Amino acid sequence: MSVGLLALLDDVAGIAKIAAASLDDVAGQAAKAGAKAAGAVIDDAAVTPRYVDGFAAEREIPIVWKIAKGSLRNKLLILLPVALALSAFLPGLITPLLMLGGLYLCYEGAEKVFGALFPHMAHAHEEEVGSVDPAARSLEDQKVAGAIKTDFILSAEIMTIALSAIPEGGFWMEAAVLAIVGVGITVAVYGGVALIVKMDDAGLYLARNGIGALTRGFGRSLVKAMPVLMAMLGVAGTAAMIWVGGGIVLHGLASFGLGGPAHTLEHWAELAGHALPAAAAFVEWATFAFGSGIAGLLIGVLMIPVAGYVIGPLLKRLKR
Numbered sequence: 001m002s003v004g005l006l007a008l009l010d011d012v013a014g015i016a017k018i019a020a021a022s023l024d025d026v027a028g029q030a031a032k033a034g035a036k037a038a039g040a041v042i043d044d045a046a047v048t049p050r051y052v053d054g055f056a057a058e059r060e061i062p063i064v065w066k067i068a069k070g071s072l073r074n075k076l077l078i079l080l081p082v083a084l085a086l087s088a089f090l091p092g093l094i095t096p097l098l099m100l101g102g103l104y105l106c107y108e109g110a111e112k113v114f115g116a117l118f119p120h121m122a123h124a125h126e127e128e129v130g131s132v133d134p135a136a137r138s139l140e141d142q143k144v145a146g147a148i149k150t151d152f153i154l155s156a157e158i159m160t161i162a163l164s165a166i167p168e169g170g171f172w173m174e175a176a177v178l179a180i181v182g183v184g185i186t187v188a189v190y191g192g193v194a195l196i197v198k199m200d201d202a203g204l205y206l207a208r209n210g211i212g213a214l215t216r217g218f219g220r221s222l223v224k225a226m227p228v229l230m231a232m233l234g235v236a237g238t239a240a241m242i243w244v245g246g247g248i249v250l251h252g253l254a255s256f257g258l259g260g261p262a263h264t265l266e267h268w269a270e271l272a273g274h275a276l277p278a279a280a281a282f283v284e285w286a287t288f289a290f291g292s293g294i295a296g297l298l299i300g301v302l303m304i305p306v307a308g309y310v311i312g313p314l315l316k317r318l319k320r
Contacts, residue, residue: 063144064194065190067148068186070144071148071151071155071186072182072186074155075155075158075182076182076183078152079156079159080178080179083160084171084174084175088171094160095252099248101152101245101248102153102296103299103303104245105150105153105154105241105242105244105245107245107303107307108150109240109242109297110296110301112238112241113238113297150241155182158185163178199222200223203218203223203226206222207219207220207222207223239293242296242300243293244292245296246295247289250265250295261295265288265292265295266288268291269283270284273287
């Protein structure tokens with residue numbers, strides 16, 4: 001009896017070791033996959049703060065929380081099952097779907113630039129497309145809905161990059177890694193965004209209640225800097241949508257045998273990296289991102305009339 005019990009305990013210990021090793025493997029793969037998607041994560045973090053710009057301070061965190069919940073739903077309830085299903089049954093559809101998302105990002109980013117340069121024409125274009133959701137109860141609802149829609153595209157890219165970084169493994173390994181990446185990145189992005197949007201409140205508190213002139217002066221400087229920081233984040237968010245969208249479209253075209261633009265841009269990036277070997281990796285990334293941004297802006301500009309005269313009227317007919 002004791003021998004059987006010892007054997008059972010030995011088997012349990014062996015199973016526990018295997019389970020622990022599997023958990024370590026999942027955590028390691030999730031860390032690697034998350035690192036691969038770091039570029040898209042930065043873009044996501046840059047895009048989001050502009051959606052709370054202009055709202056009262058007490059609404060900032062609730063808005064970020066709403067967007068974060070929508071982001072988690074995007075990743076875990078929609079994108080994770082779709083990514084696993086496509087990977088298993090229709091892997092050829094992943095790239096075309098990503099390219100559609102890339103076109104949307106190019107369009108939205110170019111529309112922001114268009115709106116800044118030609119506000120009256122942009123307003124007419126919005127009426128053609130029907131971008132305002134009539135079911136939204138308030139401007140806050142519209143902003144949250146727009147943020148979640150943009151997050152869906154960026155999250156799709158993040159989850160796809162993470163999936164491509166996972167070595168061949170079982171279904172549950174892929175599911176666990178993607179779930180960890182999705183939750184971890186959402187917490188990191190929206191936790192960081194929450195800190196950014198509350199920096200002015202922290203500065204105001206220090207300016208009023210800080211100990212010593214230096215602390216109060218720092219608080220006042222923080223309050224004065226926040227409008228500039230939010231404006232910079234708004235510009236960075238628009239730029240991020242354009243260069244990420246452009247990069248997705250370029251890589252997608254390359255996968256279909258139209259790799260001339262992407263390969264040319266990669267060649268230029270390598271030349272720029274060789275010219276500054278001390279910072280080669282950063283220079284190559286920045287050069288490719290800049291070129292992707294130019295391509296994304298051109299694509300987005302071309303998409304504006306398509307959205308206004310084709311997609312917008314079609315959506316209105318479908319709604320009717």
